Amino acid sequence: MSLSYFQLSVPVYIRMLGNLSHLLDKASAYCSEHNIDEAVLLQSRIFPTMYPLVKQVQIATDQAKGSIGRLSGITPPKLDDDETSFGQLRERIGAVLSYLETIPPDALDETASKTITMPWMPDNPMQGEFYLVNFAVPNVYFHITTVYNILRHNGVPIGKTDYIGEI
Amino acid sequence: MSLSYFQLSVPVYIRMLGNLSHLLDKASAYCSEHNIDEAVLLQSRIFPTMYPLVKQVQIATDQAKGSIGRLSGITPPKLDDDETSFGQLRERIGAVLSYLETIPPDALDETASKTITMPWMPDNPMQGEFYLVNFAVPNVYFHITTVYNILRHNGVPIGKTDYIGEI
Numbered sequence: 001m002s003l004s005y006f007q008l009s010v011p012v013y014i015r016m017l018g019n020l021s022h023l024l025d026k027a028s029a030y031c032s033e034h035n036i037d038e039a040v041l042l043q044s045r046i047f048p049t050m051y052p053l054v055k056q057v058q059i060a061t062d063q064a065k066g067s068i069g070r071l072s073g074i075t076p077p078k079l080d081d082d083e084t085s086f087g088q089l090r091e092r093i094g095a096v097l098s099y100l101e102t103i104p105p106d107a108l109d110e111t112a113s114k115t116i117t118m119p120w121m122p123d124n125p126m127q128g129e130f131y132l133v134n135f136a137v138p139n140v141y142f143h144i145t146t147v148y149n150i151l152r153h154n155g156v157p158i159g160k161t162d163y164i165g166e167i
Numbered sequence: 168m169s170l171s172y173f174q175l176s177v178p179v180y181i182r183m184l185g186n187l188s189h190l191l192d193k194a195s196a197y198c199s200e201h202n203i204d205e206a207v208l209l210q211s212r213i214f215p216t217m218y219p220l221v222k223q224v225q226i227a228t229d230q231a232k233g234s235i236g237r238l239s240g241i242t243p244p245k246l247d248d249d250e251t252s253f254g255q256l257r258e259r260i261g262a263v264l265s266y267l268e269t270i271p272p273d274a275l276d277e278t279a280s281k282t283i284t285m286p287w288m289p290d291n292p293m294q295g296e297f298y299l300v301n302f303a304v305p306n307v308y309f310h311i312t313t314v315y316n317i318l319r320h321n322g323v324p325i326g327k328t329d330y331i332g333e334i
Contacts, residue, residue, distance in 0.1 A: 001171055001172065001276050001278075001279070002169040002170055002171045002172070002174075003169055003170055003172075003175060003296075003300070004168055004169045005168065005169070005170075007169075008170060008175055008300070012300065012301070015301060016305070046213070046316045046319055046320050047319045047320050047322070049319075050319055109168050111168075112168070121334070124334045126334060129170075130334075133170070133175070133179065134179070134182060134331070134332070134334075135331060135334070138183070138308060138330070138331060139327075139331070141305060141308035141309070141312065142308070142312050142315075142327070142330060145308065145309050145312035145313060145316075146312060146316060148309075149213045149312075149313060149316045152213055152214045152216075152217055153213050153214050153320075155214070160306075160309070163305070163309060164301070164302060164305060164306070165301070167288070167291045167293060167297075167301075167302070
């Protein structure tokens with residue numbers, strides 16, 4: 001009748017980051033097929049004041065590893081934000097997946113008693129459960145969906161099932 | 168240490184649909200300010216083979232009410248998919264919010280023992296918890312984020328905090 005904080009985040013992130021990696025595979029194949037420099041797609045944006053695809057992937061992975069790191073106390077891998085290809089972005093996702101696979105199921109049990117303060121919102125501390133459910137998870141979905149939309153906008157042949165994953 | 172199926176869906180949908188309504192408020196104000204026919208934004212798309220904004224809102228609300236209806240057995244409101252303004256879309260969201268407010272906290276307790284089959288995927292029955300966590304919730308986030316991206320693509324002055332909501 002219920003899901004633990006672990007169940008509603010770690011396996012969800014693992015599944016969705018796997019789907020993201022799969023989307024990038026299709027983007028990479030599209031670039032090869034049409035002689036498109038991968039940098040063009042990596043720098044593509046929905047609007048000039050939004051982040052490009054490469055940064056959307058960086059933030060999706062940062063929010064996933066960062067939220068689990070903050071709530072579990074298990075230090076996530078430090079990543080350099082210097083990716084210049086889909087292959088490097090997939091390696092980044094792989095590093096985060098490897099980290100998430102190490103998290104024990106009881107590591108998030110104290111979530112409800114934690115207070116999380118994001119560095120850029122020092123005046124808005126969040127209760128741990130609120131942070132996980134209403135901030136971290138929606139952000140991960142946001143940035144993965146935005147990657148999807150940037151790829152669709154550029155004609156990459158993907159569909160909703162690539163976002164949702166295996167059923 | 169855990170969240171019920173109700174807690175991880177109904178209040179999450181209520182919060183995110185409220186944020187969606189707020190995004191549409193800003194879109195409507197943008198149209199007034201710049202003398203833009205609302206129909207132009209309602210029919211805007213990320214790519215020609217993607218759904219326009221109006222349909223993205225319809226699907227976000229359908230997935231929210233539909234998933235709770237299927238898992239609780241409490242019939243959701245039938246909506247006509249005939250909206251032609253942001254005001255009508257906000258009324259649609261309001262109807263779904265009113266429905267969600269009536270769902271008792273124990274209404275989803277039998278989720279794990281249910282099997283959900285979507286009409287367009289007759290060969291892919293989903294276990295209730297899988298359906299909720301890996302299909303319905305990611306779809307709601309997907310369609311709300313895509314509305315956000317369509318609005319940003321058209322220059323509507325919104326930011327990530329409008330998507331995330333009050334902290």
